[in-house]
Amino acid sequence: MITMALTFAFACFGLGLVLNLWRIATGPDSADRILALDTMVINIIALLILYGIWQGTAVYYEASMLVAMVGFVSTVAYCRFVLRGDIIE
Amino acid sequence: METSIIIEGVIAFFLVIAGIFGIVGSFGMIKLTETMQRLHAPTKATTLGVGGVLIASMLYFFLVKGDFSFHELMITLFLFLTAPISAHFIAKTYMQANTRPTDLPETGGDYGWSIYDDPPVRSDTPE
DSSP states (O other), X not given: OHXXXXXXXXXXXXXXXXHXXXXXXXXXXXXXXXXXXXXXXXXXXXXXXXXHHHHTOSTHHHHHHHHHHHHHHHHHHHHHHHHHSOSOO | OOOOHHHHHHHHHHHHHHHHHHHXXXXXXXHOOXXXXXXXXXXXXXXXXXXXXXXXXXXXXXXIIOOOOSXXXXXXXXXXXXXXXXXXXXXXXXXXXXXXXXXXXXXXXXSOOTTTSOOOOOTTOOO
């Protein structure tokens, strides 16, 4: 039962990644693209944790924690660059 | 290690709920028409989906594998703290490009809106 639910969750988050990629390709504004990239990072965190459950190891927590931190910093840096033309004033 | 059907059912329930919330959040990004509307879907639904995955992972490693860890709670706390900040910055980015200062009401303070004006300089700040 867990295997079937894992497969379902993998399919959902993978399809979500494709939809985010569609928004990155067609987004009319740079805010849309930043938002789609941020959502992609969150979906990838979910995929990493699901893969950790699938493999039964706790190694992927550290990887998902690092991806979460890098994703947040990159989102803020991209927004700062668009807003002020500079990241650290 | 043999696990009962109830434990498996609970973990599978959280995984399915998380997958549904994740796909709703990402589908809302292409379904909604305005950028400010699109801001709602990923920041709320997808974050809740990841929270469901983390709860399922914590239950799996605690009930099936037998070791309890706080890593998932750390990731959940970090995501729930950073999602509003990211949404705030993205909204400011959109407003800076698409909203004119004349469309906004007065701030009611000594300084203007932070996305158009420079930050105020305190007189007692050491140079």
